Every structure is written in C-alpha cells, then in structure tokens.
Amino acid sequence: MEQERINKVSDLIESTIHELDLSPDMYKFAYNLYEHLAKWIKEDSPNRFNADAIIYPQGSMVTGTIIRPINGKSACDLDIIYCRFVKKENQSQKELMEEVGNQLKDYVKTFSKYNKEELHIPSIKLEEFPECWTIYYGDYFSMDIVPSLPDPETINRYSIMPEDGICVSSDTIFWQYSNPKGYAKWFKERDNKQILMEQLDKIAKKADVEIEKLPFWQNLTIPSPLRRSIQILKRHRDIKYKGDKAFKPSSLAITTLVAEFYSGEKNIHESLFNLIPKIKEKLQSKQSSRITILDPTCKNTEKFPANNFIKQWEIDNRYETAFIEWFEMAEQDLLNLYSDKNASSGMHKYGELLSENFGSDVVRKVFTEKAKETKEFRDSGLLRTAVSGVLGKVGNEVKPHTFFGSDK
Amino acid sequence: MLKKYPNSKCRILMPPSSRNSGKEARKLGLKTQTLVWYGMLQPTEISRKYKIRVELPLKGSPKAYMEEPKMEMRGGNKPPHIYNYEEGKMCLYLPNSKEWTTFKRLADTLIPWISEWLFFYEIWLLTGEWEGGGKHPGIKKEES
Numbered sequence: 001m002e003q004e005r006i007n008k009v010s011d012l013i014e015s016t017i018h019e020l021d022l023s024p025d026m027y028k029f030a031y032n033l034y035e036h037l038a039k040w041i042k043e044d045s046p047n048r049f050n051a052d053a054i055i056y057p058q059g060s061m062v063t064g065t066i067i068r069p070i071n072g073k074s075a076c077d078l079d080i081i082y083c084r085f086v087k088k089e090n091q092s093q094k095e096l097m098e099e100v101g102n103q104l105k106d107y108v109k110t111f112s113k114y115n116k117e118e119l120h121i122p123s124i125k126l127e128e129f130p131e132c133w134t135i136y137y138g139d140y141f142s143m144d145i146v147p148s149l150p151d152p153e154t155i156n157r158y159s160i161m162p163e164d165g166i167c168v169s170s171d172t173i174f175w176q177y178s179n180p181k182g183y184a185k186w187f188k189e190r191d192n193k194q195i196l197m198e199q200l201d202k203i204a205k206k207a208d209v210e211i212e213k214l215p216f217w218q219n220l221t222i223p224s225p226l227r228r229s230i231q232i233l234k235r236h237r238d239i240k241y242k243g244d245k246a247f248k249p250s251s252l253a254i255t256t257l258v259a260e261f262y263s264g265e266k267n268i269h270e271s272l273f274n275l276i277p278k279i280k281e282k283l284q285s286k287q288s289s290r291i292t293i294l295d296p297t298c299k300n301t302e303k304f305p306a307n308n309f310i311k312q313w314e315i316d317n318r319y320e321t322a323f324i325e326w327f328e329m330a331e332q333d334l335l336n337l338y339s340d341k342n343a344s345s346g347m348h349k350y351g352e353l354l355s356e357n358f359g360s361d362v363v364r365k366v367f368t369e370k371a372k373e374t375k376e377f378r379d380s381g382l383l384r385t386a387v388s389g390v391l392g393k394v395g396n397e398v399k400p401h402t403f404f405g406s407d408k
Numbered sequence: 409m410l411k412k413y414p415n416s417k418c419r420i421l422m423p424p425s426s427r428n429s430g431k432e433a434r435k436l437g438l439k440t441q442t443l444v445w446y447g448m449l450q451p452t453e454i455s456r457k458y459k460i461r462v463e464l465p466l467k468g469s470p471k472a473y474m475e476e477p478k479m480e481m482r483g484g485n486k487p488p489h490i491y492n493y494e495e496g497k498m499c500l501y502l503p504n505s506k507e508w509t510t511f512k513r514l515a516d517t518l519i520p521w522i523s524e525w526l527f528f529y530e531i532w533l534l535t536g537e538w539e540g541g542g543k544h545p546g547i548k549k550e551e552s
Contacts, residue, residue, distance in 0.1 A: 371539035389449030403542025405499025
C-alpha cells in the first residue's frame with residue numbers, strides 16, 4: 001500500500017508537469033516559425049555575405065526539459081545558434097552582432113509585411129541583448145538568436161563533439177566559448193534515450209546556410225525520469241521565484257547538476273531522492289573549494305579550463321545563497337509531498353500541497369481531469385472497487401447509479 | 409457482504425424496545441429491526457480512510473453515513489448530494505428507481521457507490537466542483 005501511495009503521488013506530480021509540457025500544437029507552431037526564419041536566412045544570405053553558416057536549436061527545447069512559464073498560458077521561447085563560418089580574427093563581436101542584427105531587421109520587416117497574417121502572428125518585434133537578438137512573436141512566443149563563429153581551439157577545448165565548439169559574442173572584448181551540440185549529446189547520453197541526434201537530420205544544401213531540424217515533438221512527450229526531474233525542479237523554482245528574476249537559479253545550472261548525478265533510475269521518485277543528496281553534498285562542499293558547475297563537454301586542461309556555468313556566483317555570492325536556499329526548500333517540499341504523514345490526509349490535501357509547489361491552476365486542472373476520467377470509466381462500466389474501497393480496475397464493478405439529494 | 413469486505417463488521421440491531429441492542433438502536437434513531445454495517449473505505453491510495461455506516465432496515469431502503477472523519481464544508485457550502493450534513497448522510501442513488509432494489513446486494517451496489525462518492529467529495533473539497541454527475545431534487549436536468 002505504501003508503494004502504491006508513493007506511485008500515486010508520483011503520478012500526480014507527473015500529470016501536473018505533463019500539463020506544463022509544450023502541446024503538440026505549440027511545438028508545431030514553434031517549429032514552423034523556426035523553419036520560416038531559417039529558410040529566409042538561407043535564401044537571403046548569399047546576397048549579403050561571402051561566408052557559409054549553420055543554424056540549429058539549443059537549450060531546453062532540444063533536451064526536452066522545457067516547461068511553460070508561470071505567466072502566460074502558452075508562452076515559450078526557443079534558443080537558436082546562428083553560426084557563421086568566419087574567422088575570429090576577421091570579425092569583431094560588434095561586427096558579428098551588427099551583421100546578424102541587420103539581417104534580422106530585414107527579416108522582421110518582410111515578415112511584418114507578408115507573413116504575419118498567414119502565420120497568425122499579431123505582432124513581431126526585434127530586440128538586441130548582449131549575447132543575442134530576440135524576436136518576439138506576439139506575447140506568446142519568442143526566439144533568441146545567438147550569433148556565433150566557429151571556435152578555432154575547439155579541438156583542444158572539448159571532449160564531446162569537439163568539432164562543434166563556437167564563440168559567442170559576450171561583450172566587446174571577450175568571446176565566450178560554448179558547445180551546445182556537445183552539451184545536447186552529453187545530455188542525451190545521460191538520459192540514455194534516443195531523443196536527439198537521430199532527429200537532427202540535416203537539410204544540407206549548396207555551400208550556404210545549413211538548417212537543422214528540431215527534434216520531433218513526439219519524442220519530447222515521452223517522459224523520462226531525468227527530464228521530468230529537471231522539469232519538476234524548474235517549475236518549483238519558477239513558483240517560488242514568481243516574477244522575481246534577481247538571483248533566480250539558472251535552468252542551465254539545474255539541468256547540468258541533475259543530469260550529472262542522474263544514474264538511470266526508472267521513476268521520478270527514485271530519481272529525485274537519489275539525486276538530491278548528491279547535489280546537496282556538492283553544494284555543501286564549498287568549505288574546501290568554490291562550487292563550480294563545469295561544462296561537461298570540456299576537457300578542462302590547464303591551458304583550456306572548462307566553462308563554469310555558474311560564473312556569476314563568483315561575482316556576487318547572493319547567487320550562491322539563493323541557489324542553496326531554493327534547493328533546500330525544494331528538498332523539503334518534495335519530502336513533505338511524499339511523506340507518510342500525509343498518507344491519510346485526502347486527495348484535497350495533496351492537491352493543496354501540489355498547488356503550493358507547482359501552481360494552483362495546473363493542479364486544479366489535473367484533479368478535474370482525473371475526476372472526469374473516473375466518471376467516464378463509471379459510465380462505460382469499467383470502474384471497479386477493491387475491498388479497501390480503492391477505485392480502479394480491480395474488484396467489484398461500480399454499477400450505474402445517480403447521485404441525488406441536497407441538504408440546503 | 410462480509411466476504412467481499414473482510415475489514416468490516418455487520419450487526420443486526422433489534423428495535424429500541426428490545427433488551428439486547430435497544431440502546432444502540434435508540435442512539436442511531438432506528439425504529440425497526442435493522443442490519444447495520446460498519447466498514448473502512450478509502451477511495452484512492454492517497455485518500456482519507458473513512459469510517460462508514462450503512463443501515464438496512466427490515467423494510468425500506470439502505471442509508472449510508474460518513475461517521476469519521478466528520479463531513480466538511482468548503483467555503484461555507486455543504487457538499488452536494490447529501491441528505492443531512494450533520495449526520496454525514498450521503499445520497500447515492502435515485503429513490504424509487506431500479507438503481508437499488510431489495511434484490512440487489514449492498515456489496516455490489518451501495519458500497520462501491522460510497523467509495524465513488526468519497527472520491528468526488530475529496531475532489532470537490534479541492535476544486536469546489538462536483539464532477540460525479542447526478543441529480544438534485546426538483547431539478548429535472550441531469551448534471552453532466
């Protein structure tokens with residue numbers, strides 16, 4: 001019974017997070033816009049540049065750990081790498097940002113004139129940030145386009161997909177080194193699922209712009225314990241931080257930590273409670289040395305030290321404090337959800353606990369769906385009661401009847 | 409019924425005037441000889457465990473009560489589909505219909521319906537919506 005209770009709690013958490021997955025329609029919507037932009041760049045580039053380029057997605061859409069933000073019912077964003085095959089010596093960060101920016105400005109103009117209605121987008125806007133250009137499609141979708149160049153030292157820097165390292169314009173003096181493809185491959189290996197690279201089939205054409213596809217959405221809807229554990233923690237963070245962005249634990253730090261310590265558990269309960277002590281131990285090791293979350297694709301040699309994903313912790317220790325505080329809170333909240341002290345407190349109590357941690361709207365939806373499902377089962381003669389009274393597929397058939405009465 | 413629900417108890421209470429179980433019958437407000445069933449029901453693995461009492465008088469229809477814990481309100485509202493809130497008396501089937509007849513077993517009808525009622529009750533406590541369907545007296549349209 002105890003294991004069944006734990007499974008039931010996991011099932012409710014899973015259902016809640018599932019509500020926060022991108023729906024197939026949203027995924028297709030994102031995919032269409034990505035493809036539209038990439039194709040436009042592909043056609044436009046030969047008239048503008050002498051160098052080839054490649055465009056590919058990165059981040060949570062690729063690793064399958066995306067969740068909808070708490071504000072906005074369907075808002076989501078997609079991160080794209082736009083790597084132009086230009087030598088680092090021949091182009092400054094500023095030039096790279098400007099050239100890509102000018103191209104995107106023209107795209108937005110053309111889109112606004114010809115494609116807005118056809119693709120059902122009420123408005124389109126382009127904004128520049130230190131590392132990327134962001135296109136906002138209405139209020140519900142945005143695309144971060146990261147201009148980059150191939151990293152000449154990539155072979156020395158990375159152990160996973162070493163040929164795919166890039167330089168990203170982080171400011172006007174330094175290039176930031178990154179390996180999104182290597183990271184996606186590393187994540188896939190940790191996840192041990194066939195979700196990524198097989199789907200990244202290329203539409204290679206004449207030496208111009210190469211476009212890689214997004215992983216097919218169906219693969220993203222298969223919940224793996226690793227991806228679910230990341231989504232659970234990310235959602236918990238979003239709820240606890242509400243709209244407050246200051247010192248909010250980063251998704252990259254959470255994703256990397258969880259994937260690093262995941263060891264192939266078969267369900268979210270095991271996955272979470274095996275991971276949490278290991279992550280805690282790492283976070284508590286600060287007495288001996290500073291905590292780092294290193295890019296797992298890096299070789300990390302003396303000459304080529306690995307990227308630290310939590311570099312900002314060195315600049316302001318409030319990032320570290322905030323992360324540790326949030327993580328301890330997440331642990332307590334998850335322990336509380338699974339605790340046997342709630343064993344006989346009722347579905348509504350579990351609903352309240354889940355609402356506190358993952359949001360009341362989504363939890364209400366999950367319970368309503370479960371209730372509707374049960375009624376449909378009853379109406380079609382499939383609902384049964386076990387000797388304990390537990391409703392399900394075993395035991396006595398629940399015969400047709402009509403609830404009646406009112407004590408007003 | 410005891411065979412199907414081994415964790416329950418069944419008693420036959422004699423009318424209040426009788427020597428044996430008269431006191432208990434009086435306490436329960438029984439007027440005639442009545443079969444009384446006590447059992448624990450838990451509609452899901454994460455639900456409360458409810459102590460339930462079912463009374464089946466010699467002549468008449470069965471009645472079901474939530475003994476423990478006491479029935480709760482939500483935002484000042486009583487749960488839908490009950491006869492009496494203070495007594496925790498649930499209303500599980502349409503009276504004068506064939507849903508329950510004296511030829512049907514309680515174990516196959518009323519007890520599963522109670523479990524189902526408890527399930528929708530807990531969800532009602534959370535959402536404020538009764539998703540189990542049913543009818544209210546005086547209202548012809550059935551809830552979907």
